[in-house]
Amino acid sequence: MRKWILLFIAILLTVLFIFSQSFLKTKEFNDIYFRIHKGESALSIANRLADENLINSRFAFYWFTRFSGKAKNLDYGLYHFEGKLNSWDILKKIESGQVQLKKITIPEGLNLKQTFLILKNNNLGEFAIFDSLSKNADYIEELTGFDATSLEGFLYPETYFFPENASEKFILKTMVEQHFSQTKDLDFSHSKEMNYYSILTLASIVEREAQFEEEKPIIASVYLNRLDIGMRLQADPTVAYILELNGEKRKKIYYKDLKIDSPYNTYLHKGLPPTPICSPSKSSIKAVLEPKETDYFYFFASGGGRHTFSQTYSQHLSRQRN
Numbered sequence: 001m002r003k004w005i006l007l008f009i010a011i012l013l014t015v016l017f018i019f020s021q022s023f024l025k026t027k028e029f030n031d032i033y034f035r036i037h038k039g040e041s042a043l044s045i046a047n048r049l050a051d052e053n054l055i056n057s058r059f060a061f062y063w064f065t066r067f068s069g070k071a072k073n074l075d076y077g078l079y080h081f082e083g084k085l086n087s088w089d090i091l092k093k094i095e096s097g098q099v100q101l102k103k104i105t106i107p108e109g110l111n112l113k114q115t116f117l118i119l120k121n122n123n124l125g126e127f128a129i130f131d132s133l134s135k136n137a138d139y140i141e142e143l144t145g146f147d148a149t150s151l152e153g154f155l156y157p158e159t160y161f162f163p164e165n166a167s168e169k170f171i172l173k174t175m176v177e178q179h180f181s182q183t184k185d186l187d188f189s190h191s192k193e194m195n196y197y198s199i200l201t202l203a204s205i206v207e208r209e210a211q212f213e214e215e216k217p218i219i220a221s222v223y224l225n226r227l228d229i230g231m232r233l234q235a236d237p238t239v240a241y242i243l244e245l246n247g248e249k250r251k252k253i254y255y256k257d258l259k260i261d262s263p264y265n266t267y268l269h270k271g272l273p274p275t276p277i278c279s280p281s282k283s284s285i286k287a288v289l290e291p292k293e294t295d296y297f298y299f300f301a302s303g304g305g306r307h308t309f310s311q312t313y314s315q316h317l318s319r320q321r322n
Contacts, residue, residue, distance in 0.1 A: 213283055
C-alpha cells in the first residue's frame with residue numbers, strides 16, 4: 001500500500017513540476033495584442049492563447065483558471081502584451097482587466113453632437129445612447145448637481161484614455177468629473193450677478209469666439225458690458241450653434257441666419273441662450289470670472305483670428321471701413 005502511495009506522490013509531483021514549468025516559463029512578447037470577446041469562455045480563451053503561441057499549455061492555463069476560481073473573472077477587451085511574460089502574468093493581466101486604453105482627444109469648443117461623433121467614430125460607445133443620456137434630466141442632475149436640460153458645457157475638452165469596453169455612462173461620468181476637477185480652484189462666488197451655469201454658458205460663447213488666449217478676457221468684457229445694460233449679445237457663435245444643431249456647419253454667418261427663430265439666437269433675444277453652446281476650457285471660464293476691465297461694447301474679426309474692439313457703434317463702423 002505504501003508503495004502505491006509513494007508512486008502516486010511521485011506522479012503527482014511530476015505532474016505539478018511539469019505544470020509549473022509550463023505555467024511559469026516566460027516568453028518574449030513584442031507589441032502583441034489579443035482580444036477577448038464578451039461572454040467568451042475560459043476554455044475558448046485558453047485555446048486561442050495557445051493557438052497564437054502566447055501560452056505554453058492550454059491545458060495548464062485552462063485547468064488552473066477553473067480550479068482557482070479565476071475563470072469567471074476573465075474580462076473582455078483588447079489586451080497588450082510586451083516584454084517577458086509567463087502564463088501567470090497573462091492571467092493576472094486579463095483577470096485584473098488591464099485592457100488596452102484608447103487615447104481620444106476632445107478639442108475645445110465642440111458641442112455635444114460633435115463630441116459624440118468623435119467618440120462613436122473611435123468605437124467608444126453609440127451616438128444614440130450618448131444623446132439620450134445627455135438629455136436625461138435625472139442623469140444630468142446626478143452627474144452635475146444642476147437641474148439642466150442638457151449636458152452641454154460639462155464634457156471637459158481634454159485628452160482621455162478609455163478602456164475599449166467602457167460604457168457610455170462611464171465615459172460621460174469621466175468627462176463631467178474632469179470638468180469639475182479642472183474648475184475646482186476657480187472662485188465662482190466672485191461673480192455676484194451670474195450663477196455657475198450662467199458663467200459656464202457665457203464661457204462657451206467666449207470659447208467659440210476667441211482664437212487667442214489673450215483676447216478671451218477682452219471678449220468676455222464686451223459680452224458682460226452688453227449684459228449689464230440690457231443690450232443683446234449678438235454673438236455669431238450662438239447662431240452657428242443653431243445651424244450645427246440642424247446639421248449645417250459653415251464658417252460664414254449670413255444676414256438671413258440672424259433671423260432664425262430660436263431661443264439660442266442672441267440677435268433676436270436678450271440675455272444668455274438656454275444652455276452652453278459647447279464645452280469651454282478652463283481659460284474661457286476664467287475669462288468670464290476675471291474679465292479685463294474695458295468700456296468696449298463692439299468688436300469684429302480683423303483677420304488672422306484677431307479682433308478689433310470699440311467703445312461706440314460709430315467707432316465700430318469707422319474701424320470696419322478702414
